[in-house]
Amino acid sequence: MSTPIGPTDSSLVPRFAGPATFARLPRIDQVEHADVAVVGVPFDTGVSYRPGARFGPSAIREASRLLRPYHPGLEVAPFERFQVVDGGDIPVNPYSVGDAVETLDQGASEFLDAGTRLVTLGGDHTIALPLLRSLYRKHGPIAMLHFDAHLDTWDTYFGEPYTHGTPFRRAVEEGILDTEAIAHVGTRGPLYGKRDLEDDRRFGFGIVTAADVLRKGVDEISDALRRRIGNRPLYVSVDIDVLDPAHAPGTGTPEAGGITSRELLEMLRGLADLNLVGADVVEVAPAYDHAQITSTAASHVAYDLVSLLALNHAKRVGN
Numbered sequence: 001m002s003t004p005i006g007p008t009d010s011s012l013v014p015r016f017a018g019p020a021t022f023a024r025l026p027r028i029d030q031v032e033h034a035d036v037a038v039v040g041v042p043f044d045t046g047v048s049y050r051p052g053a054r055f056g057p058s059a060i061r062e063a064s065r066l067l068r069p070y071h072p073g074l075e076v077a078p079f080e081r082f083q084v085v086d087g088g089d090i091p092v093n094p095y096s097v098g099d100a101v102e103t104l105d106q107g108a109s110e111f112l113d114a115g116t117r118l119v120t121l122g123g124d125h126t127i128a129l130p131l132l133r134s135l136y137r138k139h140g141p142i143a144m145l146h147f148d149a150h151l152d153t154w155d156t157y158f159g160e161p162y163t164h165g166t167p168f169r170r171a172v173e174e175g176i177l178d179t180e181a182i183a184h185v186g187t188r189g190p191l192y193g194k195r196d197l198e199d200d201r202r203f204g205f206g207i208v209t210a211a212d213v214l215r216k217g218v219d220e221i222s223d224a225l226r227r228r229i230g231n232r233p234l235y236v237s238v239d240i241d242v243l244d245p246a247h248a249p250g251t252g253t254p255e256a257g258g259i260t261s262r263e264l265l266e267m268l269r270g271l272a273d274l275n276l277v278g279a280d281v282v283e284v285a286p287a288y289d290h291a292q293i294t295s296t297a298a299s300h301v302a303y304d305l306v307s308l309l310a311l312n313h314a315k316r317v318g319n
């Protein structure tokens, strides 16, 4: 294996110089093979409230200029052992949700077929469904941890099946999730009715609420999640609105009473050793952000997810 091309050295080229790629990593066209790619999906046609997540990928890339190559919490230098790249944006149709969902499924599959695992930067939460579809074709039913204020298992909005509030109901209906191992984490806020929770439970989801994180603490929760997931192929979907609006104001459907970025990052770090096969960070809407609070948090979440993918890759290739 040739030595991976790492990020631009910020001691030689100031980190604020030049166009932004995620963590200053090389672009995919600058390498022969990528083990992990961070790709953007600038799409927000599925939102039910404030639009703007189409600008999430570029805001997260901008905020990611300050990331450094060694992750002390996970004890890994993710860009050193594997080729991690910025895979650019997957361009999808902003006028047709159905068309965008198809294009994204195909676009993601091309990466997977080339042996490249993805951390996707959204975009609104609609994009999780086509990403899961492409992973299902490769791995079979997928375990999922879904960090979000919302359940996103509602049925339709205005009669539309593909929206940012409905991806995981579709995924269960299609049989692409391993319903023995799916959970929401960080849930809170008003619902349409009690039925939302009854439906969600019937689909097989476990729920760790934001209040549970407060009362039980991150270690107990990570342990329980790890046990539930075991060695199944795992997808981690992080809706940035899982964070309290104080930690992530730049999002479309904010809910009070959320977890902190510290709690989120610690729970993610507790997932080392699991068989992570893909992940997303969605719902960053920079127009409502201030001082890059939200995009900075999202860049760190994406960095942790890349590090977890790299650790899992190391396990598989015995490196």
Ligand SMILES: N=C(N)NCCCC(=O)O
Pocket: 048, 049, 125, 150, 152, 164, 165, 239, 241, 253, 283
């Ligand atoms: N996926 C996100 N962020 N939000 C879903 C909210 C759906 C609603 O407006 O009820």
Ligand SMILES: [Zn+2]
Pocket: 148, 149, 150, 239, 241, 242, 253, 283
């Ligand atoms: Zn949400």
Ligand SMILES: [Zn+2]
Pocket: 125, 148, 150, 152, 164, 239, 283
């Ligand atoms: Zn969501």
